[in-house]
Amino acid sequence: GQQLNQSPQSMFIQEGEDVSMNCTSSSIFNTWLWYKQDPGEGPVLLIALYKAGELTSNGRLTAQFGITRKDSFLNISASIPSDVGIYFCAGLSYGGATNKLIFGTGTLLAVQP
Amino acid sequence: NAGVTQTPKFRILKIGQSMTLQCAQDMNHNYMYWYRQDPGMGLKLIYYSVGAGITDKGEVPNGYNVSRSTTEDFPLRLELAAPSQTSVYFCASSYSVGSTDTQYFGPGTRLTVL
Numbered sequence: 275g276q277q278l279n280q281s282p283q284s285m286f287i288q289e290g291e292d293v294s295m296n297c298t299s300s301s302i303f304n305t306w307l308w309y310k311q312d313p314g315e316g317p318v319l320l321i322a323l324y325k326a327g328e329l330t331s332n333g334r335l336t337a338q339f340g341i342t343r344k345d346s347f348l349n350i351s352a353s354i355p356s357d358v359g360i361y362f363c364a365g366l367s368y369g370g371a372t373n374k375l376i377f378g379t380g381t382l383l384a385v386q387p
Numbered sequence: 388n389a390g391v392t393q394t395p396k397f398r399i400l401k402i403g404q405s406m407t408l409q410c411a412q413d414m415n416h417n418y419m420y421w422y423r424q425d426p427g428m429g430l431k432l433i434y435y436s437v438g439a440g441i442t443d444k445g446e447v448p449n450g451y452n453v454s455r456s457t458t459e460d461f462p463l464r465l466e467l468a469a470p471s472q473t474s475v476y477f478c479a480s481s482y483s484v485g486s487t488d489t490q491y492f493g494p495g496t497r498l499t500v501l
Contacts, residue, residue: 278429280429307489314495315494315495316391316479316492316493316494316495317430317477318492319489319491322489362429362430364429374432374435374445375420375430375432375490377430377431378429379427379428379429380427380429
């Protein structure tokens, strides 16, 4: 099945460092979403991007919708221990009656105090 | 609002057993989805529903069945459990289709088939 290529697979950083992760696809998406998943929980939406070239911030998080509509990146500035978790990108394509999310493979982030 | 709720949180099945994973949402969302998440992987769509009485297959529907008799509930049924169905199952819901729509996820059900 179709999946997005997400990198890096994992990151181990010190508190205070900035983090960058990205997703690429061979398909065009109408919307890009970034989710965070804490252990034992479902994914929680962090940022949604709706237009090519869009740059959106949510606190210390910044994400961009690539011009080609085939990629997106997420930056986290000044990381803190509670940023630990798995981050997933998801591309939303819709046609017909529903919207289907295609998920990336995830980036595991570990932050050392 | 409780959002999207799932039961049970954990379950261990023997090969060939059956079970139903429950999902409910109280946000009056039309659309509901079932995903599975295998270790180290993203979520894959099993089935989805665009409204009561309407369901359709996602990317990995084999071995599963769903029903949508009410707007609130969307149970997922495993008839003959197999080890390949060991996974974490997430239910999600959204209000409508469209570029501004957002899917909200439940906390997941961790299923092990031995």
